[in-house]
Amino acid sequence: MIFTIHHRDAGSAARTGTMVLPHGDVATPVFMPVGTAGSVKAMTNDDLLAIGFEIILGNTYHLFLRPGMDTIRRASGLHQFMDWGENILTDSGGFQVFSLANSCKISEEGAHFRSHFDGSEHLWTPENVSEIQAVLNSDIQMQLDVCSAYKTSHEEALNACLVTEKWLSRGFARYTSLRDTGYKGTFFAIVQGNFYKDLREKSAESVCKADTEGIAIGGLSVGEPFDVFAEYLSFTAKLLPTAKPRYVMGIGTPEYILAAIEHGIDMFDCVLPTRLARHGTAFTARGLLSIKKEAFKQDFAALDEHCNCKICTRYSRAYLRHLFKNGEILSSILLSYHNLYFLHNLVLNARAAITEDRFMQFKNEFLQRYGQAM
Numbered sequence: 001m002i003f004t005i006h007h008r009d010a011g012s013a014a015r016t017g018t019m020v021l022p023h024g025d026v027a028t029p030v031f032m033p034v035g036t037a038g039s040v041k042a043m044t045n046d047d048l049l050a051i052g053f054e055i056i057l058g059n060t061y062h063l064f065l066r067p068g069m070d071t072i073r074r075a076s077g078l079h080q081f082m083d084w085g086e087n088i089l090t091d092s093g094g095f096q097v098f099s100l101a102n103s104c105k106i107s108e109e110g111a112h113f114r115s116h117f118d119g120s121e122h123l124w125t126p127e128n129v130s131e132i133q134a135v136l137n138s139d140i141q142m143q144l145d146v147c148s149a150y151k152t153s154h155e156e157a158l159n160a161c162l163v164t165e166k167w168l169s170r171g172f173a174r175y176t177s178l179r180d181t182g183y184k185g186t187f188f189a190i191v192q193g194n195f196y197k198d199l200r201e202k203s204a205e206s207v208c209k210a211d212t213e214g215i216a217i218g219g220l221s222v223g224e225p226f227d228v229f230a231e232y233l234s235f236t237a238k239l240l241p242t243a244k245p246r247y248v249m250g251i252g253t254p255e256y257i258l259a260a261i262e263h264g265i266d267m268f269d270c271v272l273p274t275r276l277a278r279h280g281t282a283f284t285a286r287g288l289l290s291i292k293k294e295a296f297k298q299d300f301a302a303l304d305e306h307c308n309c310k311i312c313t314r315y316s317r318a319y320l321r322h323l324f325k326n327g328e329i330l331s332s333i334l335l336s337y338h339n340l341y342f343l344h345n346l347v348l349n350a351r352a353a354i355t356e357d358r359f360m361q362f363k364n365e366f367l368q369r370y371g372q373a374m
């Protein structure tokens with residue numbers, strides 16, 4: 001993978017760039033929608049393309065269990081299976097194994113778990129998780145890591161770090177041999193270390209030594225307050241080489257995305273925009289809007305007067321509320337489109353602001369308006 005930085009903002013660590021990946025170029029900073037099981041919920045691929053997304057996520061844990069790797073292999077990979085011609089990043093599934101599986105035991109060998117669908121038993125190792133992601137033909141694959149929860153003890157967090165370090169070298173070695181046999185995707189290492197600065201330093205050191213093409217900062221946005229998130233994000237980002245793309249997993253609100261961009265993060269993803277949409281909540285320039293409210297019953301204004309998306313230019317709040325109240329599936333479709341458009345547009349505006357060395361001014365003005373409740 002080639003990563004080129006085009007411009008560094010004068011007043012922050014924000015930067016714009018391009019990643020050259022097997023399924024096309026990806027401009028950064030980039031928000032990546034999550035297609036958990038081979039579909040970004042309530043979105044067609046055509047609509048994702050129309051908004052301008054160049055990369056989406058797939059969840060290895062879900063796809064491994066359903067439809068299973070045999071089906072994916074026969075389909076010649078996830079792109080063909082879901083008819084998506086742009087890039088796909090897959091997570092290692094580690095987070096889902098810990099949070100969703102019925103039981104999960106970590107040993108140095110790997111993660112033993114039972115499927116939350118049918119109780120079937122599986123062993124994931126750093127090696128076979130790299131192989132699974134190669135079968136998915138993911139353009140960016142992630143190492144298997146051990147996530148630790150917010151407020152985990154130092155001892156436990158240290159153990160998670162040590163296992164993650166060993167899994168990095170094993171996973172990266174297997175990935176390298178897969179590259180030799182024609183797999184074209186790239187491999188990202190993950191910095192862990194929980195909320196302990198000595199462990200973040202230790203983890204970052206081993207990740208830098210491994211010299212993968214990109215680096216993710218893991219273990220953030222796991223329930224900690226925003227200022228703790230921002231502090232550890234900034235601390236960890238400064239430990240990483242500036243020339244490589246950096247990825248923070250699982251962030252999807254304007255506040256978190258703008259903080260990440262400010263600290264030099266290039267990539268982020270989250271299920272939040274589509275999940276909020278299914279619950280009748282929209283991002284707007286003036287903060288979150290719940291379409292359920294009685295006040296919108298005869299409000300014929302646009303969902304977000306500052307948004308130029310095809311939903312805001314065509315439909316009224318009154319109609320969108322009516323759809324939601326009646327449980328019409330169109331409600332999820334329209335609100336998901338708007339929410340993803342909104343975040344993509346936020347990132348486009350951030351890129352423009354970085355290019356003109358006014359990112360902090362843009363961020364402050366955006367958040368000031370965003371903080372004004374409807």
Ligand SMILES: [Zn+2]
Nearest residue numbers: 307309312338
């Ligand atoms: Zn809109």
